[in-house]
Amino acid sequence: MPVVDEAVLADPVRVAAARRARRVLPGLAMPLDAIAGLAARVTGSAMAIVAVMDVQDEHFVGHHGLPAALATHAAVPVAYSVCKYVVSADHPVRISDMIADPDLRDHRLAVEYGARAFAGVPLRDAADQTVGSLVVVDVVARDFTDAQMALLVEIANLLAGLPAEGVYTDAPAVDALGSAAVLDEVQEAFIAADAGGAVLGWNPAAQGLLGWSAPQVEGLRLEELIASSEQREQWRRRLPRLLTGSGPRRRWSWRGRIRHRDGHEVPVQARVCVLRGAGGPLVCAFLTDITGQQEAERDADDQRGFLNALLDSLQNGVVAVDADARVTVFNRAMRDMHDIGKDWTPQLVDSLFVERVRQLDGTPIPLEQAPSLRALRGEHVHAESMMVTIPGKPTRILTGSAQPIVRADGSRCGAVVTLHDVTDRRRVQRFRDCQLAVEAALSHADAPAHAAPAITRAVAAALGWPHVELWLLDDLTGMLYLAGHHSTAGDPSARPVNRGVVKGTGVTGTVWATVQPMWAPDTAASPSLQQQTPAELHTALAVPIPDSGLALGVLTCYTDSPDHDRTELTTLLASIAEQIGQDLARRHGAELALQIARGQDDFLSLAGHELRTPLTSILANIDVLLDDPDQPAWPHDTRLMMETVARNSDSLRAIIDDLLDLAALESGHLHLSPQLVDLAALTHQSLTTVRPVADANAVTITATVPDALVVTGDPARLRQILDNLLSNAVKYSPDGGHVRLTARRDEHGTTVTVTDTGIGVPEPDRGHLFDRFYRAANARHTNIPGAGLGLAIVRAIVHAHHGTITITHPTDRGTGVTVRLPDGLTP
Template sequence: MEVRGLPAPVPDAAGPGDAGYRAPFAPDGPAERTASSFAAVLARVAGAPTALVHRTEDGERLTLTGAAGVPAGWARVGHPPARSTLAGLVLMHQHPIISADIAEDPRVPRYAPALELGVRAYVGFPIRGDRQQIAGVCTVVDYRPRQWSPRELAAVDEAARAYAVFVAEQQRADTQRRYLDTLLQSMRIGVAACDEHGRLVFDNESIRRLMGTTLVGTSVREWARRGGPLTDVAGRPLEPDDLPLLRALRGESVRDAGILITTPGRPTRTTSSDAEPILGADGRRLGAVLTVHDVTERRRAERFRDVDRAVTEVLAHADSVRQAGPQVLAAVCEGFGWPYAELWLVDQDADTLVPAARYRAPGTAGDPPGEPGPHDAVTGAAWRTGRPVWAGETPGSPATPLRTSLAVPATSGDRVLAVLSFGAGAVDDPADPLIDLLAGVGAHIAEFVERRRADELSLALTHSKQEYLALIGHEMRTPLTSISAYVELLRESDPASVVDELPGMLDVLSRNSASLRAIVDQLLDLAALDSGHARMAREPVDLTATVRAAVAAVQPVATAAGVTVALDLRADAVVPGDAGRLRQVVDELIGNAVKHTFGTGLVTVLLERPDPAAVELTVADTGVGIPAAEQDRLFERFYRSEHTRQHRIPGNGLGLAVSRAVVEAHHGSIRLLPAPGPGTRITVRLPAGALPDRPAGQGHTAGSAPS
């Protein structure tokens, strides 16, 4: 028997540790069906009943990829080791094996499956790859001994070479497919494709993470539906036919289609999609491909930048916090789609928050809160701690009306000057970048408040100098001129001739000297209060009785002027402090209200306790009021409004400045509030508890006015 190309004998097959041989064979894929068709052709040209095609990926293990004419009994073989097979010998020794009768060939392994299957004649040629490595084996067998003719051997050899070309092309195609698949899977851009029937045939890892699911094999409509609701950037739901992939399937080239993707339990993502039809060589549409860019971070950065720019622009052109506040809140809320916001200024002396601005989106229901109290934990916590405070839902929670509250302090150094408070249904933006942005907005506001206070102080000092000169020129020069004139008259007159006129002259001298003394006393009083040297009693003061007495004292003047004074005492109020000083403040407020109200006007005096820790006195009138442009100057020394001067109402512009110094010495606040109609409304807020130890006037700057 002739066996060509068989190397030295090999050991008998061993056990399970040998490389495996997988059989029997059942073609179930395109590659296997192609290899089986190839084997059928090989069997015919070689005149053999059975032909086999094996593949190897690593040069050790064999896989049967194609077969023709395989008897049914081959299923009994199972998975023998490759070293026990004749194809395994070709693989191991990398040479053709040709045997006329393997049963008589001593070099064939004793336990070779071919012997059990009744194979007698065998031919196996190696399939070589493009680098001459063994890529597989082409085999023909017969079940009777036979001599293989040169033509038959050449046919098997040529088949092995031809299949090697096929394998090389298949490997190149597989390599390209692997490269492409790896490229698409590694991309941060989402990619999906559908066939001509709108059925999804591919999606990469990025788009699966974005959509939260993979549904390859389902329709595009079903894929989009299960991935969560899809809307455009304005929040309008997308109809299935408006999906970019289906638009491309209809032949449209889609560019930069903005889509919001919302999946349960995850923040909404903003995407930009492109889609193109896939065309065959004949122009027929074979399907469509979609690319999805997650632009959430980029759009967030743009939105943050726009909000910061808008806030900066507002503060650059505003004259006061109260003017800038509504515009700042609107810029933030409109940028993030939040329905409600407030700006509170910190009154350091009264240790309280004062509302400065409020924003409410159109269509927002519910009443805004009033003064922040114990119930307003978020705003109060941000004020007390100097740190941003979240309450309610965390960022990324489903949208519901006002489920999230956020308060951010506006700080200068270690002082909190204001608090920004926001209400939202849901906050999709991550907490850290959002808080950083709002902290920046707070820093802008704090800087603006500090700058405005410095400007106001400088302006107040200038006004003080001017008003002081005016005071010297008018309020003090007028009585001095009168006194000087009468003194000269007395000096030049015959004593006997002025005896009858002397009482009248003395009255004039007394009245003018008293006027001068009052001005000097107020100036000295104000200076003492500012410096903290004013003597201030510390004892319980029945403010209810003080207010009642002040109203009774002014009643005759009011009645003579035709003005009604209405007293509304809603609570008994006892505050710690100086009774004389507090009576001074009450007299000033009620007296001013009566002087500035004409005809059948009304002055209302209200005393109440808005919370257990505070007492509020509000004096409102229906008088001439204060021009809007001058309201910030109301408590400056020497300030007299345009309306006051026009109506020639007497005064020197020191009373309210002294009142403010007294109130602040009691750790309270005094402020002008918007009046519901014509006139003026001023509120004094005093602590009802024990006063802390602090020198009178500390914290008050001469000439400053609240923003």
């Protein structure tokens, strides 16, 4: 059971010796961390400590394998000390299982760092005062053998003879180095040489490294083992300073290559020191083969280069920090965004974050709330939005995701952040919203000018620009007028001046003249562009509102800061202008169509009323002349001319009657006289009327009609439908053609279908068959007469009966017309 003797620890003589040792030990030639590493290796322990014991704390002047929190040369609280047990006992101490010992199971080393076993031997100065200990610690329960304890004693003797009073000598250490037991256990190659650099001997590890046995190297000079001539020369210059120096000047570390007996070179890390003994100075060299380390470093460099190349090739930004929150990765995407080179520093990156990164509302983000540091504390950050404001560049919107980097044991060793620039995506989404807003504004406005305030407000929000104007062309004056604007600029002078725009002058006038988009990064640079430009707003983008190569208006936007996304903004704004232009063209087209329709109605009224009266007179007089009993025998040629006039006048009267019927039907002025009527009987009457014409043209008519088919409708108008459909089918069927009529009733009403094998209708003409006065191209190029009113009248009558009419076009030739009349029309 270990014991702490407070009297021993607090003894003033011992404490003074310990404090003197703490000052002297770091200056010794022997590297104390190497001494600790040697003790750990020869005992197979995880950790080793060279400690100096004060009263309430101890100092780790040399250590190996300690956790980072303890690997310090600062004072360590006595609660973590096991050196106190060795100093109190003043002889070697070994504990095989601290957890099994009631006095040690709660020791801080065991609880916090998993220590289970330790062994230690005292360190004494030249006056035989115990100043500290050499301790090895393991994380598993184990027994330390007597041989291992003896080796610890011999290693501690390397530090024996610490000055009490007077001059320090290395004689005890030199004598200890003669111990074969210690040197044989050392896994590092050890070479001892005299003051001239001649080899005196080396251990088995050196023999394995260099290929010579100890007897073979006697007389060999150390510099002969160095492969590089430059390092050999450096050794020659350094050796005298090592021999004449003191403290730190008596040791030297270097990395180089030494020559094996067979000639190949071995990379080593060398630590050289000089000890003074009774026989004179002794040059001691510890050599570590770093072949594996160099290969690992080379592999690490390759991996680091590959990783850096991979990270720099990414379009997204990547930032990583280590466990101390120092930025270790800042890839090319991030460097390009911030306009910094590869010589960035962690401090620079931290300052850029503080200066430039904001919440979306403009609120600064404290450095401790950076995604990387939040992830380092264990938080997982997912797609959080932020904005970056960089002088001379447009503001960028980023989304950042971060997560900790975790070791296999669950501890965090860093954090990584990925940043996506979503500025363009957000802007496109804003423009989509803008298009919807513009469409809604246009659809609810009686005129485009009424929608102008809502349109400019939506465009300003989409661009994020403070001032937008919509100029439209006045059809009467041919000049642009300000239909509306939206401005968030605080200065009243930023409001537009509603004066006439001169074509070719200013931003708006130039776009009006050229019908081309215009980007003006600085309107102040050109006096002509400053006209119509709001004060303090010097960057302008204007696009024409196009229609058939002309500008129906101009959409002009201004901002007070430069925006570099010229092509994208122009394209997006042009799509809004085109949307407005399409609405203007649609409105103009609708107005023109209305005017044409009014003109056609006026023509119908003229034809129906102004032509009918004189035509009636012509027909009456021709009938009188032809039937005059006082002129029983008109000359043959005269009678033929009079009959021609009568026949064509009848045709003209039929056209006028059709025009009047169509006008009355379409205006709603013609009222039906619905009654119960047998459609089958009407069908047979119509067939009887058209059959002579069909027979004359060798056209066969087939009818499938039930004996009785009672419907509710206007008998005269239903007969008009049947006459028109049958006459058209016969008229456009060639000799030998066939016309089929079917009539039937189903649960939806009554259906009449007339099909023919006639000339058909070309595809470009099919959409116009119900237009007034329209005839298909193939009909116009034949001698078949027609005015283009029959189908228009049929459709008007069918619609008046609340029915439908459709036309089908078989793949070979011919046409089919189907009329559907619903039940339920009130008589």
